Amino acid sequence: MDVHPRRGGRAITRRAFLRGALGAAIAVPTAGALLEACATSSESAATVRTSLPLARRNHPVRWPIYKDNPPIKSGLSPERNATLKIYNWADYIYKAVVNDFADHYNCKVEISTFNNTDEALSKLRSGELDFDVMFPTIDILGKMVVSQLVQPLNHSYIPNLTKHVWPAFQDPFYDRGWRYTVPYTIYTTGITWRTDFVPDDIPGMQNPYDIFWDTRYKGKIHLLDDYREAMAMVLLRNGITNVNTTSRRDLSLVSRQLQELARKVDPSLDVSDYTDVPEGKAWIHQAWSGDMVSSQYYMPKGQSPRVIRYWYPPDGRGVIGNDLITVLRSARNPVLAHAFLNYMLSPKAALKNMSWNGYQPPQRSIDPNKLVAQGYIPPTLKSAVVRESDFARGFELLELDPKTDALWHDVWQRFKAG
Amino acid sequence: MRRRRRRANEHGIWYPRWYWPGLASPGALWLLVLFLVPLYTVLAISFGTIDPIFRDAVPIWDPLRWNSAAFIDILHKLAGSHSFLLPPVERTLIYVCAATALCLVIGYPVAYFVARYGGKQRGLLLVLLIAPFWVSYMMRMLAWINLLGSDGWVNRGLQLLHLVPHPINWLAGDPITVVLGLVYGYIPYMILPLFAGLDRIDPALLEAARDLGAGRLHTFLRVTLPMSKQAILAGMVIVTLPMFGDYFTNDLLSGSPRTAMIGNVIDDSVLTPGQGTDAAALVILLTLLLTIPMIYYLRSTAKAMREGV
Numbered sequence: 001m002d003v004h005p006r007r008g009g010r011a012i013t014r015r016a017f018l019r020g021a022l023g024a025a026i027a028v029p030t031a032g033a034l035l036e037a038c039a040t041s042s043e044s045a046a047t048v049r050t051s052l053p054l055a056r057r058n059h060p061v062r063w064p065i066y067k068d069n070p071p072i073k074s075g076l077s078p079e080r081n082a083t084l085k086i087y088n089w090a091d092y093i094y095k096a097v098v099n100d101f102a103d104h105y106n107c108k109v110e111i112s113t114f115n116n117t118d119e120a121l122s123k124l125r126s127g128e129l130d131f132d133v134m135f136p137t138i139d140i141l142g143k144m145v146v147s148q149l150v151q152p153l154n155h156s157y158i159p160n161l162t163k164h165v166w167p168a169f170q171d172p173f174y175d176r177g178w179r180y181t182v183p184y185t186i187y188t189t190g191i192t193w194r195t196d197f198v199p200d201d202i203p204g205m206q207n208p209y210d211i212f213w214d215t216r217y218k219g220k221i222h223l224l225d226d227y228r229e230a231m232a233m234v235l236l237r238n239g240i241t242n243v244n245t246t247s248r249r250d251l252s253l254v255s256r257q258l259q260e261l262a263r264k265v266d267p268s269l270d271v272s273d274y275t276d277v278p279e280g281k282a283w284i285h286q287a288w289s290g291d292m293v294s295s296q297y298y299m300p301k302g303q304s305p306r307v308i309r310y311w312y313p314p315d316g317r318g319v320i321g322n323d324l325i326t327v328l329r330s331a332r333n334p335v336l337a338h339a340f341l342n343y344m345l346s347p348k349a350a351l352k353n354m355s356w357n358g359y360q361p362p363q364r365s366i367d368p369n370k371l372v373a374q375g376y377i378p379p380t381l382k383s384a385v386v387r388e389s390d391f392a393r394g395f396e397l398l399e400l401d402p403k404t405d406a407l408w409h410d411v412w413q414r415f416k417a418g
Numbered sequence: 419m420r421r422r423r424r425r426a427n428e429h430g431i432w433y434p435r436w437y438w439p440g441l442a443s444p445g446a447l448w449l450l451v452l453f454l455v456p457l458y459t460v461l462a463i464s465f466g467t468i469d470p471i472f473r474d475a476v477p478i479w480d481p482l483r484w485n486s487a488a489f490i491d492i493l494h495k496l497a498g499s500h501s502f503l504l505p506p507v508e509r510t511l512i513y514v515c516a517a518t519a520l521c522l523v524i525g526y527p528v529a530y531f532v533a534r535y536g537g538k539q540r541g542l543l544l545v546l547l548i549a550p551f552w553v554s555y556m557m558r559m560l561a562w563i564n565l566l567g568s569d570g571w572v573n574r575g576l577q578l579l580h581l582v583p584h585p586i587n588w589l590a591g592d593p594i595t596v597v598l599g600l601v602y603g604y605i606p607y608m609i610l611p612l613f614a615g616l617d618r619i620d621p622a623l624l625e626a627a628r629d630l631g632a633g634r635l636h637t638f639l640r641v642t643l644p645m646s647k648q649a650i651l652a653g654m655v656i657v658t659l660p661m662f663g664d665y666f667t668n669d670l671l672s673g674s675p676r677t678a679m680i681g682n683v684i685d686d687s688v689l690t691p692g693q694g695t696d697a698a699a700l701v702i703l704l705t706l707l708l709t710i711p712m713i714y715y716l717r718s719t720a721k722a723m724r725e726g727v
Binding site: 118262266406416 | 502677678682690
């Protein structure tokens with residue numbers, strides 16, 4: 001596990017644990033009503049411990065706004081002489097973009113980092129931190145709303161969302177009416193490989209996922225050390241597109257095939273795809289699109305990044321997702337925090353941020369077809385470009401109910417125990 | 419009044435009552451704060467429950483309300499038709515035994531040489547032995563990644579000399595790399611107690627053995643080796659205990675499920691929502707297992723002291 005020069009820390013960065021199981025019960029049909037009821041009762045949200053709705057495309061969730069956690073009033077001016085405190089994945093945001101914001105609003109910005117969302121949640125719940133802005137994932141949103149760690153947004157401060165962001169994110173299924181979140185980055189999960197070591201025509205294979213089981217590349221195959229991502233890959237290999245499956249039969253199939261994979265190719269598990277592939281440590285790696293875009297900066301001197309390829313199902317039927325930005329309830333500078341969200345959604349800041357971290361923002365002004373021509377993405381990695389239409393066909397890894405999540409973990413633990 | 423609270427020792431010096439307990443208090447506080455409290459916390463977590471929403475472990479502090487679900491779960495994972503924790507347990511035993519044996523085989527001659535033949539250079543040699551401690555364990559392991567990688571110095575050297583046609587894939591789940599990584603990481607802890615033990619042997623005893631007709635080998639086997647038994651035991655205990663819980667060496671030098679040790683299973687469980695109690699239960703079971711060599715060591719030391727060896 002390499003230490004990322006930009007992201008630092010233990011290599012369990014960003015999405016490594018972000019799928020991390022979010023507890024929560026199903027209670028889908030009645031949950032909305034239940035939460036609304038809780039919101040109006042005098043009972044504190046901390047005591048609402050029994051169920052959470054599971055947001056799905058065909059079952060969108062509109063989170064309640066609690067009486068004791070209202071949005072800020074409109075028309076306030078940003079706090080003066082303030083220090084905006086940001087809580088984010090290690091090095092997931094371009095410092096220069098943050099500095100531009102600080103200059104514009106004449107404030108200071110402090111960035112604190114977490115390695116995974118579990119760590120972040122437990123620190124936030126301790127109540128001793130007063131961060132203003134946090135970058136969560138979709139699958140922990142419910143927990144954060146119900147335990148009132150986040151505050152509802154006042155849309156009047158964030159005109160950039162309607163102005164600049166893809167329509168698909170104007171009213172997302174995981175947060176109807178974007179009451180608590182704005183989108184940050186988008187990504188797909190696919191296969192990356194080195195053409196100088198792997199002569200196979202992977203996109204031309206009948207089932208490209210079979211490459212992970214190919215004994216010729218034993219010792220050079222890496223999977224993402226993320227139970228949801230790795231297991232979803234096995235499901236997709238078998239044509240099972242419900243990547244949030246609750247079926248025991250599906251999961252035992254995944255378990256068998258993962259054991260077979262472990263036996264055949266001795267895979268390594270990590271989330272350092274952006275360095276392992278350019279450095280030649282991995283020849284074939286399950287990878288996130290954004291990491292592949294930034295991998296070009298990690299190629300050893302004198303080598304061309306053109307040897308790196310990325311495959312995502314051309315029909316769009318693969319794993320896709322997006323990360324979020326929220327204002328925390330503990331915010332001491334909520335107006336400035338709203339301004340920050342708005343700023344991050346401006347085309348200029350969003351594009352500048354992408355030029356550094358490789359992850360695409362869902363901005364209208366960014367024409368995915370031009371990203372290659374504009375030099376943001378090498379032509380050989382054009383498959384790493386994410387289009388709005390991909391979200392209609394792709395599959396998101398979403399929150400599971402605790403029982404199902406335990407089954408998923410069981411399969412993963414078996415696989416990892418060898 | 420003040421006098422009453424004081425006691426005189428045999429030399430007639432008076433000490434306040436709190437004097438001697440006071441001297442012990444930093445150590446006692448250390449033990450309480452840094453050992454007993456964390457240990458009880460792990461126990462309370464292992465017998466605790468899981469938060470239904472956040473899925474993190476919720477400790478139960480009152481022993482009367484302890485819940486043994488995590489231990490039952492671990493036992494099912496260790497034995498039974500759906501068990502899967504046995505391979506990592508077996509692997510851990512094999513790797514740790516092999517690494518400890520190698521530490522001893524490599525460390526003993528080094529310690530012997532420094533203790534017996536170091537002469538005036540002993541100080542320097544000892545400093546050189548301790549030198550690896552100056553670099554953090556993680557940095558030393560990261561250095562091996564660069565050395566052993568496909569385009570690392572070792573592979574480049576071997577290819578330059580035409581000894582191997584292709585780079586050797588040491589870092590892709592090779593048990594030998596993991597064992598050697600453990601040996602490299604922990605060997606200074608073996609050498610130091612061995613040196614201390616061997617250094618204490620009175621050279622006159624060895625000369626006496628030679629005078630009485632024992633050859634070099636016999637002197638070693640019948641005098642030096644038995645007299646260094648305590649040092650060997652101490653060194654073995656010191657390296658074995660941390661090796662059993664080690665996960666970092668494996669993570670850095672392999673990262674493959676095929677070499678996962680029990681430390682990796684615990685590490686994964688700690689980081690997995692909903693498995694915090696299982697992780698704590700595994701820690702408790704491992705601690706219990708490790709008290710066996712510890713008790714053996716303590717008994718053996720006590721016996722040696724009684725016998726005046």
